[in-house]
Amino acid sequence: MTSTPTPNIRLTISITPEVHETFKRFSAAAGMSMGRAIGETMIVVLAAGGIVPDATWEENWRIIQ
Numbered sequence: 001m002t003s004t005p006t007p008n009i010r011l012t013i014s015i016t017p018e019v020h021e022t023f024k025r026f027s028a029a030a031g032m033s034m035g036r037a038i039g040e041t042m043i044v045v046l047a048a049g050g051i052v053p054d055a056t057w058e059e060n061w062r063i064i065q
Helices: 017-030 034-047 057-064
Strands: none
Touching: 017 034
């Protein structure tokens, strides 16, 4: 049986100029769009267990640092 891939959801987010510059450099070095670079980074963070769904942002920030 073949599974159907789940379609991606598009988001609009606000980031600081510093974060923008970091992802700009990262995406250029990786040869991908900035949106994909941010998305791939989130996949890595989630796969590493870096985000706890029921935790506060501050608690999650401490976990991933």
